Amino acid sequence: MNQLIYYTLHLADNNLILTQRNAAWCGHGPILEQDIAITNITLDLIGQSRNLYQYAAKLINEKNIKLVETETPFSLENEVNEVNEDSLAYLRTEREFKNLLLAEQPNGDWAQTILKQFFYSVYQYLLYEKMQYSKDEQLAGIAAKAIKEVKYHVTWSSEWVIRLGDGTAESKAKMEKAIKELWRYTGEMFVPADYETAMIAAAVAPDVALLKGEWMKKVMEVFSEATISSPFGGDWNETVFMQTGGKNGIHTEQFGYMLTELQYLQRTYPGAAW
Amino acid sequence: MPTQLQNTKEKKELTAIWQLLNEVCDPEVPVLTILDLGIVRDVRSLPQGKQGNEEGFEIIITPTYSGCPAMDAISIDIRFMLLEKGYKNFKITTVLSPAWTTDWMTEEGKEKLKTYGIAPPSHSEKKGEIAVHCPQCNSVNTKLLSQFGSTACKALYQCQDCKEPFDHFKCH
Structure with a gap:
């Protein structure tokens, strides 16, 4: 049961953390339509993460499970008896977050933001496409609903990768710089954490290792249309060191800063509500 | 009370509730009721409460998009x-x-949308989208400006004939 909770939190954290990054573009997009586009995508992602957090909270409360993995498991427990979607988002510590390192990377410029969204959306699409048939009915339902939304995210972010890659010399340079920055965080998606392995065995989670081929195919198709060749001077698969850790709570330096901002209000004014 | 009589009473009650629900409108697109949108999936009787005299019922709703902020408002509106x-x-x-689809939108709802100035969805995305008609001049010579519009459910279009920009309720 704990493995299912960890897995659900991992899925929820991916979306929440990417949402927090994307939300920083609100009011700052390059043109109004694209500002609206990225915030709409963000809205979809936060909605999906709410569904996932609500499910995780239900599982935790029903089983009265104490997730004693770190020193401060679900810090709110002492103050109220039940966890909920908000306490899971606002009151877990850095090590308790299981999101992909990719999701937490800084926005950088528009190219880096777009590329991050593109890498994640292609992955999310392939993952949720399979998760629709999960043995866990709730996860299957969440995935079947989300996949219709994610399809738009893939289309939109692909178009932008192509536009920038096949655009001016400057836009191409920016896209190549973004690839150099972010590529190292893509390998983690396909290396299952222990809770994923358990859920894959239980036919709850799709096998992420098996998604890699399709993910590469789609990404290479788009890169090819964007006239982008490998900035690493060779094979995409072998030449770059892949950083992992996010799925198990070991994050990059930038994560602490963004989490502080995300949780500031609830940490400073506990229980504050609209 | 004999079961048959009770069933009739229950049926009347449920019909009355469906009628009431048809007065609750979407907060973002106020010309549409929640029945037009296909958000209400079922209304069913609940077993009697502990006292034996409290017959209750359950209203099953489904969100349009995962992150649609209107859902909370709709739930409150139903309650009030x-x-x-x-x-x-x-x-x-x-x-x-099952996940909500624009196929559940009523024909009446689609007409209301068009009159309101929003191009209605033609049919679900699975079957592929046909041309989007301009809600002002009915021309099919329209252009997609952005897949994402003023709300999660809409895309931004412009009519190439009358030049009017308009919202299109996406097929979903």
Whole structure:
């Protein structure tokens, strides 16, 4: 049961953390339509993460499970008896977050933001496409609903990768710089954490290792249309060191800063509500 | 009470509730009721309460998009509407599966959308989208400006003939 909770939190954290990054573009997009586009995508992602957090909270409360993995498991427990979607988002510590390192990377410029969204959306699409048939009915339902939304995210972010890659010399340079920055965080998606392995065995989670081929195919198709060749001077698969850790709570330096901002209000004014 | 009589009473009650629900409108697109949108999936009787005399019912709703902020407002509006009419024993349950589709939108709802100035969805995305008609001049010579519009459910278009920009309720 704990493995299912960890897995659900991992899925929820991916979306929440990417949402927090994307939300920083609100009011700052390059043109109004694209500002609206990225915030709409963000809205979809936060909605999906709410569904996932609500499910995780239900599982935790029903089983009265104490997730004693770190020193401060679900810090709110002492103050109220039940966890909920908000306490899971606002009151877990850095090590308790299981999101992909990719999701937490800084926005950088528009190219880096777009590329991050593109890498994640292609992955999310392939993952949720399979998760629709999960043995866990709730996860299957969440995935079947989300996949219709994610399809738009893939289309939109692909178009932008192509536009920038096949655009001016400057836009191409920016896209190549973004690839150099972010590529190292893509390998983690396909290396299952222990809770994923358990859920894959239980036919709850799709096998992420098996998604890699399709993910590469789609990404290479788009890169090819964007006239982008490998900035690493060779094979995409072998030449770059892949950083992992996010799925198990070991994050990059930038994560602490963004989490502080995300949780500031609830940490400073506990229980504050609209 | 004989079961048959009770069934008739129950049926009447449920019909009355469906009619009330048809007065609750979408907060973002106020010309549409929640029945037009296909958000209400079912209304069913709940077993009698502990006292034996409290018959309740359950309203099953489903969100349009995962992150649609209107869902909370809609749930509150349903609650207020029913409380105002004297109903006390009811609960509102949100289900995600099967996922909402614009195929559940009523024909009447689509007409209302068009009159309101929003191009209605033609049919679900699975069957592929046909040309989007301009809600002003009915031309099919229209252009997609952005897949994402003023709300999660809409895309931004422009008519190439009358030049009017307009919202299109996406097929979903």
